[in-house]
Every structure is written in C-alpha cells, then in structure tokens.
Amino acid sequence: MNKFDVVQSWIDNVAYSHSKCQSTAYAYKRNLDLFSEFIGKSVAEMTEDYNKLDDREFRRVYAQYIKAFISELSRRGNVSNTINAMVAAVKSFFKYSDWPLGFVPVGNCRVVYHNRDITTKEVQAILAASKPRDKAFFAMMAQGGFRPDTLVKLKLKDLEPEFSNFKPEKLSIAIIVSESNTKGMYGAYWSFMGEESVNYLKAYFNSERPNIQPDDLIFSLHGSESNASRKDKAASTKSFSKIFANTLKQLQKNNVLSYEQGKPGKPSQLRMYTLRKYFRRYAGPAGTDNVNLWMGHIGKLGSDAHYMSRDIEYYRKIYNESALPHLRLESSTAVQFDKDVREKTKEIDVLAKQVAELQKTVEHQSTFIDKYMSNHSATVEQKIKVNTLGNSIANLIQQQLDSSGMSFEDFMKSLSNKSEKRSQ
Secondary structure (H helix, E strand, C coil): CCCCCHHHHHHHHHHCCCCHHHHHHHHHHHHHHHHHHHHHHHHHHHHHHHCCCCCCHHHHHHHHHHHHHHHHHHHHHCCCHHHHHHHHHHHHHHHHHCCCCCCCCCCCCCCCCCCEEEEEEEEHHHHHHHCCHHHHHHHHHHHHHCCHHCCCCCCCHCCCCCCCCHHHHHHHEEEEEEEHHHHCCCCCCCEEEHHHHHHHHHHHHHHHHHHHHHHHHCEEEECCCCCHHHCCEECHHHHHHHHHHHHHHHHHHHCCCCCCCCCCCCCCCCCCCCCHHHHHHCCCCHHHHHHHHCCCCCHHHHHHHCCCCCCEEEEHHHHHHHHHHHHCCCCCHHHHHHHHHHHHHHHHHHHHHHHHHHHHHHHHHHHHHHHHCCCCCCCCHHHHHHHHHHHHHHHHHHHHHHHCCCCCCHHHHHHHHHHHCCCC
C-alpha cells in the first residue's frame, strides 16, 4: 500500500473545495498545527488514539481537547470570529478523516467595530509618506477595494491593454481578477482604479520595474530587476501590513494623524484593511450590489449574481460617475481639471442664455421707454414709472455683470454682436 501524507491530502482537498485558494489552505494547516501543539499530540498520535479508543471515548476526549483549546484562545484575547475560524479548521480535519467528535460550542459572532473610518486626508498623508511601490499598493486598495491577497497575485497582463493605453479622459481602467486569484469558491470578477492609482503604479514601474513583462507580478519584492529570484517572487501581504502600520506610527509621532494603536487582543483603530472600508464607504453611491461585485463579495449577491450584467463598460460608467468622484486621492488632478472645465462651460452656456433673454427684455423696454420719454404729453406719474423701470433694468444688468465677471463695455459688445447676428 502506498503511503501518503494525510495532512497534505486534507489541505489539497481544502484548496480544491475553495477554488484552489492557497491562502485558505495555509490558514487551515496553521490552525491544525496550533491545535496539535496545544494538546501535545501529532497527527500520527491522534490517529493512533482513534485506532485504539472506541468511538464514544474518542468523541469525548477530543471534544474536551477542543473545548480546552477554545478556552485558551479566549484567555489570550481572541474574539469569537477568530476562535471559530481556528476551531473550524480542526473540525474540518476530523470530518475529512471520518473521526467522530462530541459537542463543541460555537461562539456568538457579533460584529465588533474595532477599527474606525479612515478619512481622505489621512489616506493622502499615508500615500505622501510611502515609497512608490507601497503607495501604488495602498492606492489600489483605496480606489479599487482589492484584498491584499489579490493584489500580490496580480500580473501586469491583468491590467492590459488598458494600463499601457490609458488616457485621462477615460477616467479609470478595469482590472480583471481571474478565478485562480479569487477567495473561496467564486468566479472571476473585476474592479477599477482611477488616474491617480494609474500614475502611482507607473511611477513605481519607472523607479523599480522598468522592464516588467506581462506575465510578471505587479508587486514583487524590492530589489534589482535583474535579480530574477526577487522580481518573480510576490511580496507578502504581511510585509505590506507591517509597512502600513509603521507608516501610521510615524505619522502619529509627527502629529499628522491620531488613532488608538493596538493592544493585546485588540487591533489598531487604523490598519491596512481600513483602506477597503474606505472604498466601501465612498463607493457606496454606486450601489451595494456593484460595490460587492468590485470588492469580490460575489457570495453576498446570491442568485442575483447570475442576473447581473457582464458588460465591463456598463460598470465603468457607474464607477466613473458614482464612485470615482468620491474616491479621489489628490486635491487636484487632470481628471478633476477637465471636469471643472466642463462644469464651467455649462455655467457659461447657462449665463449666455440668460444674457440673450436679458437682451430681448432690454430691446423691448428700450422701445417702450423711447415712446414715453418722447411723448411730451406723458404725465409726471408715467415718467416716474418709466424711470423706475429703467432703474430696474439697470439693476438687472448689474446683476448679470457681477455673476459673469464681464465689464460693462464687454457686456454691451456682447449684446451688439448678438443683435447683429440676429439681424443677419
């Protein structure tokens, strides 16, 4: 009989049932190892216990082991969600091995908001204090809602050809997250990132990855491009998380921002995942279903996922109009400048229409005034009314001059030009 590693076989099956998600498989293996270390028994010794104990005794003994494990994790300050996840890994191995197990309690998983919202100014401060690679990474999380595990697996080809052909008027580029890069049992999805993230990513490539190829990872370890062992190896999410935390501490030390740092059993108010929270909040006007799709929360869509459009351009329009304006990371960008110009143009068009209407009023009232002022038989009361009307027109003209910023001479020239065009 061929020997095989039962733990590795279990891990492979975990990965298989979660679309070959290696991060999930790694977490399961790590949690089983922690349990094994806690009870002081290897998997081989657990197997030996199963073979020599009857089912009733085995169920009782190992249920007690797991309950003691829960107690220890709780004393260390772990929250219910964390404990449940660790115990789930142990129970998964037991189920895979067809081992019986007695009653094991499940913690009440209430949502505890340890972190707080991160503001745009705080994100800007973090980006300003970050190196090119880290700046691009954090910006993509904030503008696209990506998981760190997803970003470290992205390759340049996942952004192409939009990245290389990006033009500011396009506003954003789409990023395809392949099925092999998704968390859990979900299919491929996509999100977007704005001009600022594109520019940060280009700056990172220019400074550290000038020869990056389509099949290369976007975020590799720091180092020379000629060092293949470094450029082909993904940077770890833990390293980015640590960099983010250190940046926060330095900014707090310099009185740039303030937050409550982590304590035993309690995370910091601000941490790297708050960038995804930032995305969820500010992309909210685009609609909950769309935000869940862009964040890779396909499971939350349920059966509705089958009915959602697969047209990326349809979602790009929604992202550009309803999400991106709230996700801007700089106070002034070419995108915003173009938007301001378009809005100012609209204001000018509206003002031009108002001036045209005013011209008609002036021309009509001028005829009326001339008629009465040239009529010597007009009464004093009529002349007073005409004079009052003239003052009203003058006030109206002054209001238009104030709102348009035009001089009186330019205003009169404008009226004259419009009159000539109308007469032609």
